[in-house]
Amino acid sequence: MELVIQSIINGLIQGGFFALFAVGLVLIFGVMGVVNFAHGELVMIGAYTIWLVHAQYGFPYLPTLLLAIVLVMGIGLLMERFLFRPTRSDPLAGLICSIGVLFILQVVATLIGGDGPSKQVPPPLDGTLVVLEFIRIPYQRLFGLGVSALALLTLWYFLTRTRLGWALRAVALDREAAALQGININVISFIAIGVGAGLAGLAGGLMAPLTNINPHMGHNVIITAFIVTIVGGVGSLSGAVYAAIIYALFHTFVTVYLGGTVATICGLILMVLVLIVRPTGIMGVRVSE
Amino acid sequence: MTGKTGKIISGLVLLAALLLLPHLLQYHHQDLLIFLTINVLVVASYRIVTLTGEWSLIHAVMMGVGGYTATLAFKQFELGMWFTLPLAGIVAAAIAALLCFPLFRMTQFYFLIGSFAAGEAIRLCWIQFVNPFGGTGGLSGVEPPLIGNIDFLEPVPYYYLTLVVVGMCLFILHRIEKSRIGLILHSVHWNSPLAESVGVDTWRYRALAFIIGSFFVGVAGGLKVHYLGTITPNQFGVGFMVFILIWVIVGGYNRFYGPVIGVVVLTLFDESIRSLEELRPAIYGAVLIASILFLPQGLESIPTRIRRLFSRKPENDSSPSNK
Numbered sequence: 045m046e047l048v049i050q051s052i053i054n055g056l057i058q059g060g061f062f063a064l065f066a067v068g069l070v071l072i073f074g075v076m077g078v079v080n081f082a083h084g085e086l087v088m089i090g091a092y093t094i095w096l097v098h099a100q101y102g103f104p105y106l107p108t109l110l111l112a113i114v115l116v117m118g119i120g121l122l123m124e125r126f127l128f129r130p131t132r133s134d135p136l137a138g139l140i141c142s143i144g145v146l147f148i149l150q151v152v153a154t155l156i157g158g159d160g161p162s163k164q165v166p167p168p169l170d171g172t173l174v175v176l177e178f179i180r181i182p183y184q185r186l187f188g189l190g191v192s193a194l195a196l197l198t199l200w201y202f203l204t205r206t207r208l209g210w211a212l213r214a215v216a217l218d219r220e221a222a223a224l225q226g227i228n229i230n231v232i233s234f235i236a237i238g239v240g241a242g243l244a245g246l247a248g249g250l251m252a253p254l255t256n257i258n259p260h261m262g263h264n265v266i267i268t269a270f271i272v273t274i275v276g277g278v279g280s281l282s283g284a285v286y287a288a289i290i291y292a293l294f295h296t297f298v299t300v301y302l303g304g305t306v307a308t309i310c311g312l313i314l315m316v317l318v319l320i321v322r323p324t325g326i327m328g329v330r331v332s333e
Numbered sequence: 334m335t336g337k338t339g340k341i342i343s344g345l346v347l348l349a350a351l352l353l354l355p356h357l358l359q360y361h362h363q364d365l366l367i368f369l370t371i372n373v374l375v376v377a378s379y380r381i382v383t384l385t386g387e388w389s390l391i392h393a394v395m396m397g398v399g400g401y402t403a404t405l406a407f408k409q410f411e412l413g414m415w416f417t418l419p420l421a422g423i424v425a426a427a428i429a430a431l432l433c434f435p436l437f438r439m440t441q442f443y444f445l446i447g448s449f450a451a452g453e454a455i456r457l458c459w460i461q462f463v464n465p466f467g468g469t470g471g472l473s474g475v476e477p478p479l480i481g482n483i484d485f486l487e488p489v490p491y492y493y494l495t496l497v498v499v500g501m502c503l504f505i506l507h508r509i510e511k512s513r514i515g516l517i518l519h520s521v522h523w524n525s526p527l528a529e530s531v532g533v534d535t536w537r538y539r540a541l542a543f544i545i546g547s548f549f550v551g552v553a554g555g556l557k558v559h560y561l562g563t564i565t566p567n568q569f570g571v572g573f574m575v576f577i578l579i580w581v582i583v584g585g586y587n588r589f590y591g592p593v594i595g596v597v598v599l600t601l602f603d604e605s606i607r608s609l610e611e612l613r614p615a616i617y618g619a620v621l622i623a624s625i626l627f628l629p630q631g632l633e634s635i636p637t638r639i640r641r642l643f644s645r646k647p648e649n650d651s652s653p654s655n656k
Contacts, residue, residue, distance in 0.1 A: 073442075079442060079445070079446075127622065127626075130626055131625065131626070134629075135442070136388060137625050137629065139445075140578065140582055140621060140625050141621075141622050141625050141626075143575055143578065143579075143618070143621065144617075144618035144619065144620075144621040144622035144625075145618065145622070146618070147575075147614040147615055147617055147618030147621075148614075148615045148618040148619065150614060150615075151611065151612060151614050151615035151618075152615070154611055155611070155612075159611065263571065267453060270446055270449065270450065271450070273446075274443075274446060274450075278442070278443075303461075305457055305460055305461045306461060308453075308457055309454050309457045309458060309461060312450045312451070312453050312454040312457070313454055315446075315447075315450045316435055316447060316450050316451055316454070319435065319438070319439055319443060319446075319447050319450075320435045320438055
């Protein structure tokens, strides 16, 4: 029983992180039509920023987190301007370019941190919240959950309550029609990738003290993001959030009882099943051609 | 080239060069030559999958399926290479046939992701089920075949063996592409609704291309494991899949020989930057991006481009461009 409750809480916290980077991937795919294979590496760069600036040079955690967001956002904007914009007519070309970026970012990380063992960042927030004696939540995880929730709520407000958010959703629905209404596609693409990459940087920064940091950590991130995106329904942001939480709980429980590899295999099979049975995902809507 | 004689002469020259090549190289490079020959088969078989316009991300894993089949057949049932190679192809094709049912319900982006997921699931199974697949460490102890007293552990004899097998496979793949089936595959890619309207079952032909491609990459997997002697799940991960994509795209996928050019040129390039060690992936990444941005038709389009530059005639692009 204690294990179950503890697993549920861990799963929820994990779900918050999953949602952060999956929503970014969905946003970029929805607005720009590009599958950003380098999304996991954006998260990795966020985590490396924390490791280098905060853990190595002793800069305070919160400003470093901000720096991580801005840095990754910058990488995202550069990708849009120099890679995705010239190849906008061909989605495959955009995907291949993002694979190129993936390689480059991995090498950058190797050059900065070396190819040695994974790096650890000591949690900037000490202490553990103990509820009912047996549930233990380190403050660092609680902080991560709070910040993810806040970021997702802000994004939701932006997309549903502001004119710019409406414009962004309009482009995601129909690029040509939106352009005919006078929406600047290039500006909207910048915003989409800026927000998406920024969330990836935030996710990386929040996860940094809780995970092993190495140049190849992006691989698991992108697999998770794909599973969450497909299960939630491609193009559905709320679907991605629900799917992130469901999948995180699922993954945590299977990991506890059967091990991490089995958990990922089950997740991948789940994803293929969703693709067969309900290709629109749990929250997706069927769009007529 | 001028006519048929020219083609025959250049073919003979190429053959002579391929036969002489290993004797001009050092041991290390002879090794590399074998892997390059196998990789030629990998990209050529990948091309037949992409003919229908679907970019699968499971091809590397299919090679692993062939490799593991050959390994297990060799170790558990003590079958020789003459049986393990076709078996590797057949098992890969059979698994591909099973996967068709879920995967070809999807197209485009969904197919890409679906094939990636299915491949990762298979690969993780090799890691998870230590018996019989040996886990992360994989399996070892696979030996090359015995014919008379030729020592196939030496690179040069094994290279000739590889050359024969890969040559035969390439010939068959080329015949398939030039046959009626190949034309139908092209039609499925360029105008699927039209192809359907004249009675082509597009599902069946996409599945067929996938199965044929998987068969030949399975054979390639068998060839590789019989030379290398060991097999691990990580040989067939996303990394290798990405390399297949790079080879095909940098080479150009509009013609049969495009991917082959890609794998040969990039392998030579890779050898020439060997001293840069850890920077190599980044250089690869940069080459990939540059070729997408500046040479979207691949290396094989360079002769056409040069010819066009000199004729100064604005002609329409005859090769099928990107959608």
